[in-house]
Amino acid sequence: MFSWERLWEYFPDIMAKFPVTLRIVLVAFGTGLLLGCLLAAIRIKKIPVLSQVVAVFLSYIRCTPVICQMFVIYFGTPVLLGAIGIDTSEIDSVVYVLVAYGLNMSGFIGETIRSSVLAVPVGQVEAGQACGLTGLQTLWQITAPQAFRIALPMLGTTFVSLFQATALAYMVGVVDMMGKAASLGNRTGHPLEGYIACAIVFAVISIVLEQVFMRISRHLDFDNKRMKKRVEKEVVKEVEVSCSI
Amino acid sequence: MLNLGYFLDSLKAAVSYIPQNLFMSLMTLLICCVLGTLAAMARVYQVPVIKPICDFLLALLKALPQNLVLLIVYLVFTITFSPIMAFLGVKANIQNVDMVYVAIAALSISSLAGVSEVIRAGLLSVGKGQYEAGYTVGLTAGQTFFHIILPQTIRAVIPPLTNSILSLVKATSLVSVIGVMDIMNGAIVAANTYYSYIEAYVAAALVFWVLGIIIEIASRKVEIHFSRSVKQLA
Numbered sequence: 001m002f003s004w005e006r007l008w009e010y011f012p013d014i015m016a017k018f019p020v021t022l023r024i025v026l027v028a029f030g031t032g033l034l035l036g037c038l039l040a041a042i043r044i045k046k047i048p049v050l051s052q053v054v055a056v057f058l059s060y061i062r063c064t065p066v067i068c069q070m071f072v073i074y075f076g077t078p079v080l081l082g083a084i085g086i087d088t089s090e091i092d093s094v095v096y097v098l099v100a101y102g103l104n105m106s107g108f109i110g111e112t113i114r115s116s117v118l119a120v121p122v123g124q125v126e127a128g129q130a131c132g133l134t135g136l137q138t139l140w141q142i143t144a145p146q147a148f149r150i151a152l153p154m155l156g157t158t159f160v161s162l163f164q165a166t167a168l169a170y171m172v173g174v175v176d177m178m179g180k181a182a183s184l185g186n187r188t189g190h191p192l193e194g195y196i197a198c199a200i201v202f203a204v205i206s207i208v209l210e211q212v213f214m215r216i217s218r219h220l221d222f223d224n225k226r227m228k229k230r231v232e233k234e235v236v237k238e239v240e241v242s243c244s245i
Numbered sequence: 246m247l248n249l250g251y252f253l254d255s256l257k258a259a260v261s262y263i264p265q266n267l268f269m270s271l272m273t274l275l276i277c278c279v280l281g282t283l284a285a286m287a288r289v290y291q292v293p294v295i296k297p298i299c300d301f302l303l304a305l306l307k308a309l310p311q312n313l314v315l316l317i318v319y320l321v322f323t324i325t326f327s328p329i330m331a332f333l334g335v336k337a338n339i340q341n342v343d344m345v346y347v348a349i350a351a352l353s354i355s356s357l358a359g360v361s362e363v364i365r366a367g368l369l370s371v372g373k374g375q376y377e378a379g380y381t382v383g384l385t386a387g388q389t390f391f392h393i394i395l396p397q398t399i400r401a402v403i404p405p406l407t408n409s410i411l412s413l414v415k416a417t418s419l420v421s422v423i424g425v426m427d428i429m430n431g432a433i434v435a436a437n438t439y440y441s442y443i444e445a446y447v448a449a450a451l452v453f454w455v456l457g458i459i460i461e462i463a464s465r466k467v468e469i470h471f472s473r474s475v476k477q478l479a
Contacts, residue, residue, distance in 0.1 A: 002324075060450075063411070063457025065418035067312075068429060068450045075443040079247075167310035171422075178313070192320045199313055206308035 006193040010184055014197045020094070020176040024166045027098050029159060032105025039110030044117060054110075061107030067168050070100040074172045097169045101162065108158050116151035117143060149220050156213025160206050167202065177201060251441035255448035258435035262428045263452065269349055269420065269427070270413040274360070274406070276353040281361035288361075289368045307358035312419045318351035319344075319423040348420040356416065360409055367402035368394070404471050407464035411457055418453065428452050 039058070042050050061069070074096040078088040120143050128138035170179030181198050185191025284303060287295040306314075323339065330337045371394050379389030421430040429449040436445035 059458065059461075060454055063415075063461065064450045064453040065415040065429075067418055068446060068453060071442075071446040072450050075446055079443055164308075164310040167313050168419075192317070192324065195313060195316050195320065199309055199317060202310055202313065203305055203308040207304060210308075 002192055006190055007197055010194050010197050014177050014180050017177045017180045021166050024097055024169055025163050028101035028105050031102030032109040035106030036109030036113050039106060040113035043114050058107050061104055066104050066165050069104055073100040093173045097174055105162060112151050112154045116147040119150050120146045153217045160209050247444055248441060251439055252444040252448055255432040255435045255445040259428045259432040259448050259452045262431040266417045266427050269417045272349045273352040273356055273413055277356050277360035281357055281364050284361045285365035285368055288365055303358040303361055311355040311416055312422050314355040315351040315419055315423055319347055322347050344425045348425045352416055356413060363405045364402055367398040370401045371397045400471055404468040407467050411460045
């Protein structure tokens with residue numbers, strides 16, 4: 001049965017593995033941001049061939065479960081690298097996890113970046129060009145800051161879901177919080193407390209992260225109140241029109 | 246490199262489990278829709294006591310990884326099953342329980358927050374004037390809800406719900422952690438004889454990919470269909 005003492009006893013051991021989870025999250029998100037920008041650029045500029053390849057990649061990332069993607073990379077990379085004569089026996093399994101989550105994130109973040117950039121009104125880019133800015137200057141000083149503000153709430157959600165998805169990494173042998181809980185459970189025959197300790201850590205950190213991202217988004221959302229008022233006016237106008245008909 | 250024979254074996258096994266995955270995800274969707282609507286109503290209509298409880302529970306469920314919820318539900322179920330059955334005086338053996346239902350329960354718990362959020366947005370999208378219109382023509386609160394608010398909510402909610410079917414189907418791939426057979430597990434079991442795991446996972450990924458593409462196309466069709474009816478009304 002469940003015992004609080006065991007939970008208390010497991011907790012430090014499990015918390016000690018938190019850096020492993022953190023490393024996966026940060027590396028994968030960083031990779032995702034860099035590669036995602038590249039994918040978004042390819043899709044927005046509609047570069048022939050590459051754009052189609054990226055579309056297929058995105059469809060794969062979106063439609064298959066991340067656990068499947070992880071295992072395909074975990075088992076597939078040694079086969080591929082072995083074919084060109086590279087020995088993979090020295091590679092730590094966490095590397096495969098980083099690659100798999102990095103690719104997964106680049107897909108999702110790439111789509112977020114693409115839709116955010118496209119959501120910036122065309123007039124903004126035209127205004128930049130009218131002021132004599134070069135293409136790069138317009139992108140960097142006009143489009144990017146506005147796109148970032150649009151993307152931030154979605155990026156926050158993606159970040160939290162990535163943090164939760166790392167709970168799968170232990171399945172390829174990475175000893176993170178979940179892996180530690182599983183091995184403690186195997187050793188003592190009481191797995192429940194370990195997983196509940198993990199659940200507490202995941203719940204607390206996810207909720208804190210969500211709040212932080214919400215605060216930042218609200219802080220950056222300069223014209224939120226003005227926008228709301230404008231939307232309300234529009235709605236009132238519409239209602240009046242429909243009533244008058 | 247890939248062995249075509251093993252790959253086809255795994256692919257066949259994976260395809261044969263498609264109905265199992267669809268069954269699990271649709272049952273989960275059904276349960277989430279019923280419970281999610283109740284929770285969303287409690288939150289939208291500010292029901293005292295129940296609203297803060299729903300707020301807290303949904304925030305908590307949203308914050309937990311799905312495979313962790315599956316593991317915890319499974320462990321709690323196996324630990325408490327015999328005592329509860331003994332307490333109820335029912336003679337039941339845990340070996341006779343199909344774990345698929347435990348998986349569905351766990352998936353419902355972990356997907357509830359997302360589905361409920363979609364339904365809440367749908368309820369909020371129905372304007373206040375609709376309630377007032379209902380009361381003006383003399384309908385009771387219940388009549389207003391069932392005849393006026395609910396139909397409009399359903400129309401607003403179906404397109405985003407078809408999107409959550411995709412994530413539910415993907416989530417069913419996690420049931421292997423509690424030993425339930427599904428597309429991925431089926432492919433792996435077929436691979437156990439020759440250790441042809443790479444073929445198995447590629448086969449499983451392929452099956453999920455095709456399923457996902459079909460669901461995406463269907464949900465796009467549904468979205469177009471429902472947005473058309475909105476335009477006609479306006």
